[in-house]
Amino acid sequence: MSLNKSHLLRTGLLAVLVLPLSGCIYDTAIYVIEGRKHNISVSRDQNWFWEDTVNLSLIASRMPDCLESLRIEGVPRAAAVELYLPPQEYVEPIHIAEVNKAYYAISTASCRVQRFAGKPDDLGQHLGSFKELPDGRFDFVADKAAK
Numbered sequence: 001m002s003l004n005k006s007h008l009l010r011t012g013l014l015a016v017l018v019l020p021l022s023g024c025i026y027d028t029a030i031y032v033i034e035g036r037k038h039n040i041s042v043s044r045d046q047n048w049f050w051e052d053t054v055n056l057s058l059i060a061s062r063m064p065d066c067l068e069s070l071r072i073e074g075v076p077r078a079a080a081v082e083l084y085l086p087p088q089e090y091v092e093p094i095h096i097a098e099v100n101k102a103y104y105a106i107s108t109a110s111c112r113v114q115r116f117a118g119k120p121d122d123l124g125q126h127l128g129s130f131k132e133l134p135d136g137r138f139d140f141v142a143d144k145a146a147k
Contacts, residue, residue, distance in 0.1 A: 025054060027138040029130045031083055033108060037063040040095055040106055042081050042130040044138060052077055058097055058104055058113045066111030075100050080131035083140075086124030096123055 025046035032039050039061050044054040054077050059069040082098040090105070096116075097104045103116040103123075128142040 024049065025138075029138050029140045031127065031130070031140045037061070038108060040083065040097075040108065042097075042138075042140075043069075044075075046077065056081065056099065058099075058106060060106050060108045060111045060113050062108045062111060066108075068111040068113055070104065070113035070115075072099055072102075077132070080129040082129050083127045084123040084125060085127055086120060087122055089122075095127070096120060098123070 025044060028041050028043040030039050030041040041059045041061065043057040043059065046054045053074045056072045056075050057069045058072065058081075059067070061067050079100050084096040084098070086094065086096050092107050092109045095106045095108075097106055103119055104113060105116060106113050125146060126143045127146045128140055130138070130140050132138050133141075
């Protein structure tokens with residue numbers, strides 16, 4: 001085999017081996033509560049480019065005291081994560097995240113993230129959405145009506 005054909009064969013083989021990795025996703029968007037050390041963030045990952053779902057992690061962070069997350073698998077990639085500030089009728093201050101018609105309580109006071117059994121009666125003020133933007137970036141987009 002000539003040197004040019006061998007080089008072309010190796011280059012083609014390398015391209016085929018790298019192709020499955022080209023569509024992988026791992027990104028994070030952050031909602032800042034109070035400074036960069038106190039926030040709620042959503043990380044998403046996708047293992048294979050042909051998948052139309054992602055795995056999400058809802059993360060409560062109040063550093064250096066606590067950091068906790070809950071993983072949600074198989075969420076449609078196009079789904080947004082809606083974030084709400086409910087009336088503070090709970091034992092501790094929380095935020096509510098809606099993910100694909102499921103609801104999660106996120107507390108940065110105790111650093112817990114847990115799923116509600118059903119939809120809460122009052123979601124409260126819509127703060128914004130964690131979502132993929134038209135340019136492909138994943139970001140938190142604040143609701144224009146939110147204070």
